[in-house]
Amino acid sequence: MKMVSFTAICLAAGIALCGCQNTVNSVENKDKVMQPQEVMSKKVSTDRFLRDRLKIIRIDKKVNEAGLLKVQVTALNARTGFFSELWSSLTGGKPYKVLYKFTWLDKDGMVIPTPSMNWLPMSVIPGDEVYFQAVAPNKNCQDFKLSLREYDND
Amino acid sequence: MKLRLIMMAAVIGIAGFMLAGCGTDPHRIDPSSNQGLTTVDDINFKDWQIAGEKCVKTMLDSGVLKRNDGRKTVIMISTVKNSTSQHVNTRLLTDRIRLAVLRSGQAITTTAVSGKGAEDNASRQVRKLADDEMFNKKTVVKQGTAIAPEMSLAGEIVQQKTKSGRTSESYFFIHMTLTDLKTGLAVWEDNVEIAKQAKKPWLGW
Numbered sequence: 001m002k003m004v005s006f007t008a009i010c011l012a013a014g015i016a017l018c019g020c021q022n023t024v025n026s027v028e029n030k031d032k033v034m035q036p037q038e039v040m041s042k043k044v045s046t047d048r049f050l051r052d053r054l055k056i057i058r059i060d061k062k063v064n065e066a067g068l069l070k071v072q073v074t075a076l077n078a079r080t081g082f083f084s085e086l087w088s089s090l091t092g093g094k095p096y097k098v099l100y101k102f103t104w105l106d107k108d109g110m111v112i113p114t115p116s117m118n119w120l121p122m123s124v125i126p127g128d129e130v131y132f133q134a135v136a137p138n139k140n141c142q143d144f145k146l147s148l149r150e151y152d153n154d
Numbered sequence: 155m156k157l158r159l160i161m162m163a164a165v166i167g168i169a170g171f172m173l174a175g176c177g178t179d180p181h182r183i184d185p186s187s188n189q190g191l192t193t194v195d196d197i198n199f200k201d202w203q204i205a206g207e208k209c210v211k212t213m214l215d216s217g218v219l220k221r222n223d224g225r226k227t228v229i230m231i232s233t234v235k236n237s238t239s240q241h242v243n244t245r246l247l248t249d250r251i252r253l254a255v256l257r258s259g260q261a262i263t264t265t266a267v268s269g270k271g272a273e274d275n276a277s278r279q280v281r282k283l284a285d286d287e288m289f290n291k292k293t294v295v296k297q298g299t300a301i302a303p304e305m306s307l308a309g310e311i312v313q314q315k316t317k318s319g320r321t322s323e324s325y326f327f328i329h330m331t332l333t334d335l336k337t338g339l340a341v342w343e344d345n346v347e348i349a350k351q352a353k354k355p356w357l358g359w
Contacts, residue, residue, distance in 0.1 A: 065217030066260060099188055114257065118186045118203045135214045138259050152188060 023080050024128035036060040039071070050150055053079050053096055054124060069136040071102075073146050077124040085126065095123040097151030102134040104141040112141055121151060194324045194352045196240055197311075205328050205346040206250035213251070218332060218341040219260040227261040229332070230303035233269030238313035238326065247328070248307060264303050305341070306333045320354040 039059040057074045064070050077096050079085065099119040104112045114137040124130045132146055183189035190200055197205075213219070219227050231252060234244035252263045265274035272278060281297055283289045309330035316323040325347070332342040 064215050066214060066220045066258075068214055068258070070215060101186075114254070118200075118207070119188050120204055120207060121188070121200075133211065135211050137210075137214070137254060137257050 023085070023126040026128070037062060047149065050098070050148060053077065054098060054130075054148065057129070064135065067139050069141055069144070071134055071136075071144055071146075073132040074129055075124070075132065075148075076129050077126050079126040095125045097121060097123050099149050099151055100132050101147045102132075103145045103147065104136055105143040105145070106140045107142045109143075112137060119149075192350065194322055194350045195315075197238075197242060197246075197326055197348065199246070201326070201348050202246040202250065205348070206247055206254075208346050209247070209251055209330050209344050210254040212344045213332065213342055214254070214258055214260075216342050219255065219258065221260075226259075227305055228301055228303045229255060229261050229263045229305045229307055230335075231263060231268050231273065232306045232308035232333075234308060234330075235310040238311055239315070240313070242311060244309075244311065247309075247330075251307065251330075261305075264301070266300050267303060269306075269308065304335055306335055307331075308333065320356075321351060322354070323349065323351045325349045 036058075037060055039061050041056070041059050055076045055078045057076050059071065059073050061069060061071045079087075079096060099121055101117065101119050103117065104114060106112055122130060122132070132148075134144065134146075136144070185199060185203075188200070190198060192198055192200070221227055229252070231248050234248060236242045236244060255261045256263060266272055266277040277295075277300055280295050284291060284294045284297075307330065309328065312327045312329075314325045314327075316325070326349075328346040328348070330344050330346075331340045333339065334341050
């Protein structure tokens with residue numbers, strides 16, 4: 001009897017906690033006009049938690065009017081659903097905060113130092129898509145790397 | 155009575171030692187990381203980095219710096235008005251933008267003129283050497299050779315403070331413009347918003 005009560009209380013608490021989390025509902029046009037230039041990507045994941053929570057959906061690129069490479073990495077906060085929401089309520093990941101940094105490379109693979117090689121914060125609400133955008137600092141930049149990590153103060 | 159005084163002194167002494175032990179030694183932090191203090195009333199260095207990154211990204215993406223004749227656009231750094239209650243050195247933002255602009259290879263900045271007079275007086279001073287007998291006249295920079303700026307970078311930082319109970323909030327609004335000095339038209343504009351909030355504990359400061 002005690003066990004049943006305990007389970008019921010835990011379940012009720014879980015539902016209550018889930019109710020505290022806001023997720024995103026979205027709507028968009030079905031027939032797309034855009035013709036993005038998708039980039040084949042190579043991912044290296046050392047943080048499995050981050051990989052499972054923030055899923056990289058696609059990478060697009062274009063050369064802007066000034067002749068500079070512009071890239072956009074689309075990611076989705078996949079922490080939706082009962083258990084994910086329960087877990088993120090318990091761990092305080094709402095909204096989920098990450099830090100990101102773009103590194104630019106020339107045609108020889110050398111890192112091009114930019115004045116903005118800093119970790120920058122980004123918040124992602126569960127169920128929402130985020131776009132990490134960057135413009136190459138100059139025309140020598142041919143390739144890029146996006147680094148992502150969970151938000152902390154270290 | 156004497157014993158009580160000694161006991162009190164000992165307790166205060168121990169408490170003092172314990173409190174002293176709570177501090178941390180001075181240490182270096184990595185400016186590119188997420189370390190650093192976050193305060194409500196100030197614009198911290200991470201805020202400047204975020205603001206600079208956004209401004210640089212939109213300016214380079216706008217294509218306004220590109221010229222059809224292949225020449226680089228000359229930009230002067232005008233004034234960034236500080237309309238906050240804090241002392242703010244706006245160079246923390248403008249220097250980041252000018253460095254990015256220079257490295258883009260599309261524009262160049264002048265130090266001979268700025269919103270508060272010349273940023274580097276040397277350009278004017280060396281021309282005065284023509285009257286100095288010490289110098290070879292042929293090596294002195296001639297008048298009429300300095301290149302005038304074509305665009306001007308300016309802006310304003312506004313702060314709004316709000317307080318409700320123990321919660322205080324600061325909202326900083328940074329507005330930057332790039333003006334074509336020939337026409338007076340703003341060819342690029344961008345805003346950066348920084349909002350911060352903190353709640354005081356029931357006890358303490």
